[in-house]
Amino acid sequence: MSDGSNREHRLLLIAALSSVATALILIAAKTVAWLMTGSVSMLASLVDSVMDSLASLINFVAIRYSLVPADEEHRFGHGKAEALAGLGQAIFIAGSSIFLIHQSVLKLMDPTPIEASMVGIGVMVVSIALTFGLLMIQRYVVKQTGSTAIEADSLHYLSDLAVNVGIIAVLAVSSFGWLWLDGAVGLLIALFILRSAWHIASESSQLLLDREMPxxxxxxxxxxxxxxxxxxxxxxxxxxxxxxxxxxxxxxxxxxxxxxxxxxxxxxxxxxxxxxxxxxxxxxxxxxxxxxxxxxxxxxxxxx
Known part of the structure; x- marks a missing residue:
């Protein structure tokens, strides 16, 4: 294997492991914040991070498999494992969005006050910082390797930045009595996640169907x-x-x-x-x- 290929393999594994580590840290922090605040928007962010961790684990396994050299039974290599990983991500993400739509509608019908909002805001600020750092790593790796799986993962984490900013806004104005805003933002996040799932599924399906290049x-x-x-x-x-x-x-x-x-x-x-x-x-x-x-x-x- 050439030095260039070895470098690509190292970059892909670093990006995949960084994604898994980031998702696990955020799950722990957001679980504590959700239990303290009771915010459905925070729950939406927590579920999103759980889906991120599952998707990242799928990515890690798929990337390891896609790096296996071509053999007698796979003369064209194992690259399509990345597209399969993207399709798996889309299924997990779509499932999480449906769950969040249900929870958000319930919150809109019966809004309740948010407790310990400053704890939630602090967790979201940390989440934004970690997510931004991970995106910088992923963007560099995609530029160097063109990995479909890392690009799909990066797309989802990019949407998380906007989601986290929205949650901070909800937590900040909750003390003014706008209780309905928590359910409304949770619903918007769920729809945004569902849109991301559709985009990832579409791109992955086209790669599996051998779509012509641009x-x-x-x-x-x-x-x-x-x-x-x-x-x-x-x-x-x-x-x-x-x-x-x-x-x-x-x-x-x-x-x-x-x-x-x-x-x-x-x-x-x-x-x-x-x-x-x-x-x-x-x-x-x-x-x-x-x-x-x-x-x-x-x-x-x-x-x-």
Whole structure:
């Protein structure tokens, strides 16, 4: 395994373990705060953190499995384990949002005062600081590795920042008698979490279904092919993403009169250019001979 791959593996494991550790710390702190305040918004945040911990554990297992090299039974590697992890996250997150919708509606129907609001505010401030630190780690790892599972986890923690700010606002104004606000914010958080679950499920499903990579990726591949004068064109371009590996296949048109050596070198040059643009890509190029008419020499302009 190359040094670059070892570094990617270390970064992925660090991000996954950091996510698990952060979620467990927040669960402990928010449990105490919820028991002291009785706030349904705090309960929503606690349930969200429990879902985060389960999702992070799923991520950790999936990432460890996705890093297993390709073998006889999995010739394309194990990268799709990350997409499966994202789908599992979506299911857990959707379940938590349904539970929170139920609790929030009950709170709206029978609002009760919030106790020890300053304790809850303190826990939320700590939660924001820890979440922000984790997001910085995850963003760096996603930029370096392109991990689908870490990106899905990061998306959910990003939404937590807005949620925590909302809970602080609820706890701060609870002393003014706005008891209905606790249930209303809890309901908004639940709907926000449900939206995140839909987004993660949609992205993960598309990866499992081998969706084509974005148009800008395909255009970049076309520009690399066009930069070689002996390449007459290409067709049947197919792309897909599996974990951190993108698979690229295309048919390359070239003059049928080229020697095998020249044709092979041309394909190798284009393949190298694509791999340079997309490190770690698995590239397959099929050569198609094309009949090219004789070249007509260009006569020099007449002298005056």
């Amino acid at each position: 148009a800008d990726v395909r255009n970049r591949i076309g520009a690399i092919v066009a930069s070689h004068p002996d390449a007459l064109g290409f067709h049947d371009l197919r792309t897909r993403q599996s974990g951190r590996t993108c698979f690229i296949q295309l048919h390359l048109d070239m003059d049928q009169n080229l020697t095998l050596r020249v044709a092979h070198d041309l394909a190798d040059s284009i393949e190298s250019g694509i791999k340079q643009a997309f490190p770690g890509a698995d590239v397959i190029i099929h050569l198609d001979p094309v009949a090219v008419g004789p070249r007509v020499p260009v006569e020099p302009p007449p002298k005056h």
